[in-house]
Amino acid sequence: MRTLALLLAFIGGFALGPPVYAGDGCPFQCADLDGDGSIDHTDYESFAACLSEDPQSVQACACADLDGDNRIDLRDFALFARLFQNVSDEVSPGCTGAIGSTVNLTAYRPQHGTGYAPFTRTPVPDQLETDSLLGPGIRMNQPGDADPQGEDDLIEVTLDVDPPGAALALRRDQDTLSVWTSRTKTPGTEIVFVDDKTGSLPIGSTQSTLTLWVEWASAVPGTAALTAEPPDSPVVKDEILFHAFESIVVALGGENQPTSVPVDPNHGSFVVGIAMYEVGFDVHMYDEDVVGPDGSGAAYDVVVDAIVNRQVDEVAIFGYSHGGGSTYDLTDRLDINRAGLGLFSISYTSYVDGVGNNSDVDTSMETRRPPSSAFHLNHYQHGTLFEDFFLDGGPVANSNPPPTGLDVETTPWGASSTHFEVDDFIEVRSLMESTIDSSISR
Amino acid sequence: MNLNNTTHRKMRIAWLIYACFAVCFVSGWAIADEAQSKSPVALNLEMQTVFKELTTTEDAAAREGLWNQIRQFDRADRSVLIQQLTLFASESTSTRSSMLTGAVIKQFEISDTDVINALLPMMDTDAPKLRKQIKGTLAEFEDQSASRPPDFSTYREIIAAAFREGRDIPPGLVKHMYEVDPGIALLTMMRASQMRTPDDLQEILWAEHVVSESVWKKTHGFVERDSVDQDVTDELQRLAGHGQWWVRLYVPAVMKHDPTFKSENLLDALTQDSNTDVAQAARDAQ
Numbered sequence: 001m002r003t004l005a006l007l008l009a010f011i012g013g014f015a016l017g018p019p020v021y022a023g024d025g026c027p028f029q030c031a032d033l034d035g036d037g038s039i040d041h042t043d044y045e046s047f048a049a050c051l052s053e054d055p056q057s058v059q060a061c062a063c064a065d066l067d068g069d070n071r072i073d074l075r076d077f078a079l080f081a082r083l084f085q086n087v088s089d090e091v092s093p094g095c096t097g098a099i100g101s102t103v104n105l106t107a108y109r110p111q112h113g114t115g116y117a118p119f120t121r122t123p124v125p126d127q128l129e130t131d132s133l134l135g136p137g138i139r140m141n142q143p144g145d146a147d148p149q150g151e152d153d154l155i156e157v158t159l160d161v162d163p164p165g166a167a168l169a170l171r172r173d174q175d176t177l178s179v180w181t182s183r184t185k186t187p188g189t190e191i192v193f194v195d196d197k198t199g200s201l202p203i204g205s206t207q208s209t210l211t212l213w214v215e216w217a218s219a220v221p222g223t224a225a226l227t228a229e230p231p232d233s234p235v236v237k238d239e240i241l242f243h244a245f246e247s248i249v250v251a252l253g254g255e256n257q258p259t260s261v262p263v264d265p266n267h268g269s270f271v272v273g274i275a276m277y278e279v280g281f282d283v284h285m286y287d288e289d290v291v292g293p294d295g296s297g298a299a300y301d302v303v304v305d306a307i308v309n310r311q312v313d314e315v316a317i318f319g320y321s322h323g324g325g326s327t328y329d330l331t332d333r334l335d336i337n338r339a340g341l342g343l344f345s346i347s348y349t350s351y352v353d354g355v356g357n358n359s360d361v362d363t364s365m366e367t368r369r370p371p372s373s374a375f376h377l378n379h380y381q382h383g384t385l386f387e388d389f390f391l392d393g394g395p396v397a398n399s400n401p402p403p404t405g406l407d408v409e410t411t412p413w414g415a416s417s418t419h420f421e422v423d424d425f426i427e428v429r430s431l432m433e434s435t436i437d438s439s440i441s442r
Numbered sequence: 443m444n445l446n447n448t449t450h451r452k453m454r455i456a457w458l459i460y461a462c463f464a465v466c467f468v469s470g471w472a473i474a475d476e477a478q479s480k481s482p483v484a485l486n487l488e489m490q491t492v493f494k495e496l497t498t499t500e501d502a503a504a505r506e507g508l509w510n511q512i513r514q515f516d517r518a519d520r521s522v523l524i525q526q527l528t529l530f531a532s533e534s535t536s537t538r539s540s541m542l543t544g545a546v547i548k549q550f551e552i553s554d555t556d557v558i559n560a561l562l563p564m565m566d567t568d569a570p571k572l573r574k575q576i577k578g579t580l581a582e583f584e585d586q587s588a589s590r591p592p593d594f595s596t597y598r599e600i601i602a603a604a605f606r607e608g609r610d611i612p613p614g615l616v617k618h619m620y621e622v623d624p625g626i627a628l629l630t631m632m633r634a635s636q637m638r639t640p641d642d643l644q645e646i647l648w649a650e651h652v653v654s655e656s657v658w659k660k661t662h663g664f665v666e667r668d669s670v671d672q673d674v675t676d677e678l679q680r681l682a683g684h685g686q687w688w689v690r691l692y693v694p695a696v697m698k699h700d701p702t703f704k705s706e707n708l709l710d711a712l713t714q715d716s717n718t719d720v721a722q723a724a725r726d727a728q
Contacts, residue, residue: 359583359584
């Protein structure tokens with residue numbers, strides 16, 4: 001795709017003239033025509049303008065003759081395409097065509113338990129991997145962390161290298177990051193940093209991919225970068241910026257809405273949960289049954305572990321139907337037990353047609369506002385016996401949209417809706433996603 | 443509604459029932475496979491068919507007729523209806539089918555006692571889904587929240603009657619109470635058992651108080667979350683040797699509920715208990 005985009009732009013590039021500056025030979029790395037340390041669109045524009053030019057007579061095009069044959073043609077373009085968006089410090093200034101290694105680091109979204117379920121293994125897109133909000137999030141992992149689901153706080157990072165077996169190292173910008181070759185920190189699998197840089201990574205001579213596991217081994221939140229470099233050079237080939245989670249998001253389905261991979265598109269809570277997971281939040285999704293009538297259970301344990309052991313201080317909880325009732329129960333328990341947990345805020349809660357969840361046969365409206373929630377979003381409709389067994393949520397005081405939430409049956413898109421479809425409206429899900437994003441930090 | 447419409451609707455419902463019967467028999471019906479083999483209550487295929495149709499049909503008129511059929515089931519035998527609804531819900535795969543039991547209870551204003559008594563014969567089932575469904579249904583009558591312990595008063599009356607009349611205590615109900623809240627279960631059993639001697643009562647009251655206070659201190663941050671008070675260890679040791687099985691049952695139950703109290707030695711000893719429920723609870727807690 002990258003090559004195609006370059007090729008299209010390449011055709012149009014003939015119209016431009018060559019850049020004008022003078023010197024002897026290529027003064028920078030090959031393909032880095034402006035010498036700024038990276039091979040990017042600016043270089044491409046210059047490269048396109050140099051096509052068919054004589055690199056010996058047009059000095060500014062000296063760095064565009066990548067194979068050193070004194071012509072700037074499609075062979076040079078092919079080499080340029082491989083180097084685009086990377087920096088290769090191993091291209092000789094003489095531009096012989098022997099390009100060095102290229103590296104792509106890919107970080108994944110957080111694990112849950114022994115794998116990724118109820119999420120799929122989700123790579124962070126290249127364009128987001130250095131974004132401090134939307135990029136890869138990571139849970140703080142300290143000795144006291146109870147890990148109710150087992151060790152799952154390390155972030156998977158794959159390192160793809162071309163050509164296979166190229167020598168590479170990692171650099172971190174602070175010692176909060178540790179790197180392992182095993183997901184559960186098996187003794188002997190930690191990669192040692194000396195002055196924040198590793199030696200050559202264990203990449204076999206024919207190996208093109210190495211899987212690493214990154215740990216945030218500090219109690220201090222913030223961001224930290226991990227870069228791939230040649231062992232003996234400080235040139236950055238690729239970079240990932242991690243943000244340590246300071247919040248946790250809990251999504252609860254309705255009665256008999258178990259989590260699944262892939263997600264059931266009619267399970268609106270989980271569709272929202274996945275959307276937030278993909279933009280850098282630490283999301284945990286559960287069947288509402290994991291929350292007991294007193295708020296106890298697996299969801300509570302995970303939130304408590306995050307607050308007590310991982311410095312998380314913001315909590316978001318939302319649910320549909322009985323999941324709405326469980327949102328109340330879980331919030332209530334967290335609020336009652338604050339003294340033993342530490343300082344945190346329940347920054348966001350939401351009901352979608354919330355039904356009380358004292359039991360599996362509870363059919364009462366959940367109209368109590370979650371205790372101490374800073375922002376509560378409420379959507380509801382009106383049940384009828386034959387359509388949905390009279391199941392419905394209802395107005396909740398001091399909710400959003402003000403004053404008591406949105407009766408979706410007053411909207412053009414939600415008129416005559418039933419309990420069983422209200423969580424699936426794109427309008428409902430979009431408002432949840434935007435309000436979560438604006439209510440809590442990552 | 444005219445007679446022709448009514449007749450036509452009844453015929454249509456009857457046809458649907460017959461059709462579903464055929465499908466059920468051909469396919470062996472998953473519910474029959476899963477629940478009937480492990481439940482002391484047999485499936486009533488007529489009722490199951492009506493429930494299934496009601497929760498899947500898109501025909502609003504048919505739903506009304508099916509509701510009327512359920513009303514007739516209720517009038518014929520409320521207990522059987524509740525049991526069949528519970529079997530149905532235990533194998534349900536959608537929000538709609540899961541919520542049918544609650545809708546029927548609400549619509550027909552079925553009392554707590556009626557539901558509990560109907561479920562009692564099913565509570566010793568070893569089918570996990572059915573056990574979960576029964577537990578999830580009983581919670582409705584326990585009125586538990588983060589700030590309120592469960593209310594077992596209805597169970598206490600049932601158990602007290604069994605004690606007074608010298609009948610077997612419903613083991614499934616006792617097990618359920620200890621799973622929900624070991625402390626409240628112990629106190630409920632103490633009252634239901636007709637225990638009258640102050641010293642005997644105080645021994646149990648004090649032990650439960652010591653354990654509960656320790657939980658309270660940990661919950662609210664007065665002591666470390668994983669700390670164990672020596673007084674708690676002593677009281678659990680004492681209760682593990684008590685003469686009443688339902689007092690000994692408290693020990694593995696509370697250790698399962700709060701694993702920081704777990705003592706492998708005590709649990710090992712209780713796996714050899716003369717009461718099979720205590721021994722099993724100890725194995726479950728290990």
